[in-house]
Amino acid sequence: MKIIDGNAIAESIIEELASEVGQLSDTKPVVAFIRVGDDPASVSYVRKKQKIAERIGIESRLILLPYDVSEKELFAQIDELNMDPVINGILIQAPLPEHINETDTFNRVSPNKDVDGFHTLNIGKLCQEDESGFIACTPAGIVELIKRSNIETQGKHVVVLGRSQIVGKPAALLMVRKALPGNATVTLCHSKTKNLASITSQADVLIAAIGRPNFVTADMVKEGVCVIDVGINRVNDDSRKSGYRLVGDVDFDAVASKASHMTPVPGGVGPMTVAMLMHNTLRAFKAAQIG
Amino acid sequence: MKIIDGNAIAESIIEELASEVGQLSDTKPVVAFIRVGDDPASVSYVRKKQKIAERIGIESRLILLPYDVSEKELFAQIDELNMDPVINGILIQAPLPEHINETDTFNRVSPNKDVDGFHTLNIGKLCQEDESGFIACTPAGIVELIKRSNIETQGKHVVVLGRSQIVGKPAALLMVRKALPGNATVTLCHSKTKNLASITSQADVLIAAIGRPNFVTADMVKEGVCVIDVGINRVNDDSRKSGYRLVGDVDFDAVASKASHMTPVPGGVGPMTVAMLMHNTLRAFKAAQIG
Numbered sequence: 001m002k003i004i005d006g007n008a009i010a011e012s013i014i015e016e017l018a019s020e021v022g023q024l025s026d027t028k029p030v031v032a033f034i035r036v037g038d039d040p041a042s043v044s045y046v047r048k049k050q051k052i053a054e055r056i057g058i059e060s061r062l063i064l065l066p067y068d069v070s071e072k073e074l075f076a077q078i079d080e081l082n083m084d085p086v087i088n089g090i091l092i093q094a095p096l097p098e099h100i101n102e103t104d105t106f107n108r109v110s111p112n113k114d115v116d117g118f119h120t121l122n123i124g125k126l127c128q129e130d131e132s133g134f135i136a137c138t139p140a141g142i143v144e145l146i147k148r149s150n151i152e153t154q155g156k157h158v159v160v161l162g163r164s165q166i167v168g169k170p171a172a173l174l175m176v177r178k179a180l181p182g183n184a185t186v187t188l189c190h191s192k193t194k195n196l197a198s199i200t201s202q203a204d205v206l207i208a209a210i211g212r213p214n215f216v217t218a219d220m221v222k223e224g225v226c227v228i229d230v231g232i233n234r235v236n237d238d239s240r241k242s243g244y245r246l247v248g249d250v251d252f253d254a255v256a257s258k259a260s261h262m263t264p265v266p267g268g269v270g271p272m273t274v275a276m277l278m279h280n281t282l283r284a285f286k287a288a289q290i291g
Numbered sequence: 292m293k294i295i296d297g298n299a300i301a302e303s304i305i306e307e308l309a310s311e312v313g314q315l316s317d318t319k320p321v322v323a324f325i326r327v328g329d330d331p332a333s334v335s336y337v338r339k340k341q342k343i344a345e346r347i348g349i350e351s352r353l354i355l356l357p358y359d360v361s362e363k364e365l366f367a368q369i370d371e372l373n374m375d376p377v378i379n380g381i382l383i384q385a386p387l388p389e390h391i392n393e394t395d396t397f398n399r400v401s402p403n404k405d406v407d408g409f410h411t412l413n414i415g416k417l418c419q420e421d422e423s424g425f426i427a428c429t430p431a432g433i434v435e436l437i438k439r440s441n442i443e444t445q446g447k448h449v450v451v452l453g454r455s456q457i458v459g460k461p462a463a464l465l466m467v468r469k470a471l472p473g474n475a476t477v478t479l480c481h482s483k484t485k486n487l488a489s490i491t492s493q494a495d496v497l498i499a500a501i502g503r504p505n506f507v508t509a510d511m512v513k514e515g516v517c518v519i520d521v522g523i524n525r526v527n528d529d530s531r532k533s534g535y536r537l538v539g540d541v542d543f544d545a546v547a548s549k550a551s552h553m554t555p556v557p558g559g560v561g562p563m564t565v566a567m568l569m570h571n572t573l574r575a576f577k578a579a580q581i582g
Contacts, residue, residue: 103419103421119415120412120415120416120419120421121411121412121415122415123414123415123418123419124410124411124412124413124414124415124416124418125411125415126418127414127415127417127418127456127460127461127464128394128411128414128456129456130394130411154483155483155484155485156485157490163467163468163469165418165419165420169418169464169467170418172479173418173460176454176460176479176481177454178454183481183483184483185478185479185480185481185483185484185485185490186478186479187476187477187478187479188463188467188476188477188478189476190467190474190476192445192446192474192475192476193446193476194446194447194476199448199476
């Protein structure tokens, strides 16, 4: 069984991007992060994104808004960034406070600066296989892991567990499109699926994105399956100082005995999302240069 | 085996719409058709749509443009209809001449008047399960056939043959969404699919949309399958005056011996598309009234 090392692959992408940005003559790409409130996880995520941007040579700007900011004020801030020609990408760190509508907020971002790929227009483009759109970072990261691990997908059966707007559905659409990786027969399963094991055990590639710790067991997969585990779940672990450890949606040790390839958790899909965010930012920059 | 009678179901919808429009106080819905050139099939389709609109009490306006119209002129015409508050729905009859980009043309239509459901934003909304969008008429018609025939889809395995932007993909997305009909496990197959029969024979509901006459044979389906045949293919038939007859993607007579429900061709999905177009037009009208 080969481990698909997300850290190493993300690192390669970051280095490629840094090399490309290093060759840019004068202006550099700029990404703006909007963070609302002080949720500790959000603080940590945004800081990580800023660090990696810095390594690549992408300038980042952090806009901090108070937790009780009105939707109107938030939108005014987004509008300002949309109009600012210096800004190439805009990322609004989720989760947002309950009084702010996430879909409306993501759709407020100019589609051309929507490096998170959450705008309805970019989701539509993904469905239409229009490559001018931005693809959300997690499904884009999954595709990149598969591509750089030379996993064959054409004519293969890809089973996606989970029908979320952010992972399951876009991953399914990407795997079925007329491209490589892609050209796969795709089955989308979810909480209402009956006889789940009989379907997952047909998978040549299994993408698990349901958020249930160790849900996929060895009896649910066939020999030689490639497993992409998108889940990041906390389970209690008294042996750790933190009192918990992170596990995926797949029972790693058990499934490892049958799989050909597997992503670990952590260190699989996770590190790819920031890399793909930077990839999208550089693309937005290049598109803006062309005009 | 029960025939799913698309003519009868479409007729019910048309009557329901006529009744609803009849109760409107003063202004009536208005749909505009743009036809470019004189392609005989397009002439006939648009005429049919106009007739049904008239029956319902929806006013239709026909804009005829010459085959050599420039994209710029066509877009100016669309812009005018977009801005005209009297117009609720705009339909641009495909196919368009080769010098005109279809995607750009469909995206020129205001999403609020896109009763064909071809705008990228409406495709994105379908993917996001945002019910404010318009769903393309053929997949919407498929869902309506399933709904009005009381076909259970929740937890069932729906296999879609064909990954087109206009039928296969939206039908798959509709069947997997958190709604009824929907909540199905969905497999999307296409020309690159291997071992197709082993997948189609798992289908509780099979939606065939590949444009290959009599492609699905009895050995490819299981007992009790519900078959929705979207294909409309001409095959030579010397016994007919026209020299041809229309058949679906499914070998009707053979598959009928195993199926629980089947749509015929013609008279299945076909008649539904115009009914759903009128449904969308009335919805656009009502949304415009609310403002």
